[in-house]
Amino acid sequence: MSSNGGTGRLLGVLAGAVPVGGRVLELGTGTGVGTAALVGGLAGRGDVGVETVELDAGVAARARDNAWPEWVRFHLGDAVELLPGLGVFDLVYADSPGGKWFGLELTIAALGPRGVLLVDDMTPEAWWSEEHRAHQAGVREALVSDPRLVVCELDAAGGLILATRVG
Ligand SMILES: C[S@@+](CC[C@H](N)C(=O)[O-])C[C@H]1O[C@@H](n2cnc3c(N)ncnc32)[C@H](O)[C@@H]1O
Structure with a gap:
């Protein structure tokens, strides 16, 4: 289930563009693959905070087992429950069912002005269930039709949607 x-x-390129004092979610x-890509893009800057949310305590423990800079913060819990209390971010990588399939509106609300959202796994695969297809279609439609967002669909890396909040 790790990102490709x-x-x-x-993710590294986008993280590298986050301004000084910015926040990444x-x-x-x-297991921390995407987190590592975000941290790698920041190249030791230390002037941007990275926060990451995981529901499964066992999986989160595996990620936390690695050595991370002190500006990486791990949250344990359901993204849908935590999102309203996390504040706003310059870059959000929505890669859990919570905040993507469910509660996408909360994720969009967590984008600051000119905040950038990335979602992946947007190209339907033959082996997906009907439910999975419906979730993907729902996420895509919600993003491409949202007037607050400028959206780009990229036919790469399993299908990406990149969106900037402009409204
Ligand atoms: C696709 S994997 C994440 C991969 C990771 N972002 C990477 O780049 O390697 C999805 C993760 O979301 C977690 N998850 C599922 N539901 C969640 C929720 N409601 N809130 C937070 N995390 C959730 C799963 O336990 C799983 O570890």
Whole structure:
């Protein structure tokens, strides 16, 4: 379930563009692959905070087992429950069902002015269930039709949607 290399490289590029004092959020830490890509893009700057949310305590523990800079913060819990209390971010990578399939509106609300949102796994796969297809279609439609967002669909790395909040 870890993000792929293409997504990781884009995460690094996007993180590198976050301004001084900015904030980055990942929904769905998993074992920390995406978190590592974000941290790598910041290249030791230390002037941006990275926060990541994971529901599964066992998975979160595996991610936290690695050595992380002190400006990386791990949240344990349901992204949908935590999002309203986390504040606003310059970059959000929504990679958990919570905050993507469910509660996407909360994720969009967590984008600051000119905040950038990345979602991946947007190209339907033959093996997906009907439910999975419905979730993907719902996320895509919500993003491309949201007047607050400027949206770009990229046919790369399993299908990416990149959005900037302008309204
Ligand atoms: C696709 S994996 C994340 C992969 C990771 N972002 C990466 O780049 O390698 C999705 C993760 O979301 C977690 N998850 C599922 N529901 C969640 C929720 N409601 N809130 C937070 N995390 C959730 C799962 O336990 C899983 O670890």
